[in-house]
Amino acid sequence: MVTLEKFAIAVFASAAISLAGPATAATSYPTNVVAEYVYACMKANGENRANLDRCSCSIDVIESIVPYDRYEAAATFRQMGLLAGENGALFRESAPAKAAIAELKRAQAEADIRCF
Template sequence: MVTRKFTKLALLATAAIACSLPAKAASDYPTSTLAEYVYGCMKANGENRDMLQRCSCSIDVIASIVSYPRYEAAETFKQMGLVSGENGALFRESAPAKAATAELKRAQAEADIRCF
């Protein structure tokens, strides 16, 4: 009986402490990266309050799936792959480029399902 009361009190104390601690950031993405993503998403999908919510949700989902360094690498491969000719081929056709791009596409697909 005493053990149950102690266990309940311990659980309540743990919950109280957890609720009083500041929440850990959902991601380590810089604010500028988050804003850039939301801005581009809204430009592509509509500039209204609903799209603000959906685009913000989208980057949050992506951030929960892909770490910032991996996101940054995938975005770099994607942008550099736009360079024409042999200069961009490395960024389009290499195994690391394909893997990073595929990971980002999977995260974006998951974000589309959850947010749009």
């Protein structure tokens, strides 16, 4: 026999679960992008456990500031800007490129403050 107390607990738990909604992924950045960032960060800062933690923290902070689509655009502008001559100038000197790269630099500076 179900008591009123057990019934109330079951109803409350059921309501809480349905209000919580579906589980979401822990990150909105693809795993390979996170891994690539952490790998490059560790190559630049030292390959040890402390820097693994710092670099993981850094990408988490960047992710909390810059949505993935804008991160991807900034990373693309930065990489394509490495091309020599006029080919790279568009990716270095255009207003959208400068804005995207500046946003990413601000996020990286915040990540450095918080994590390093």
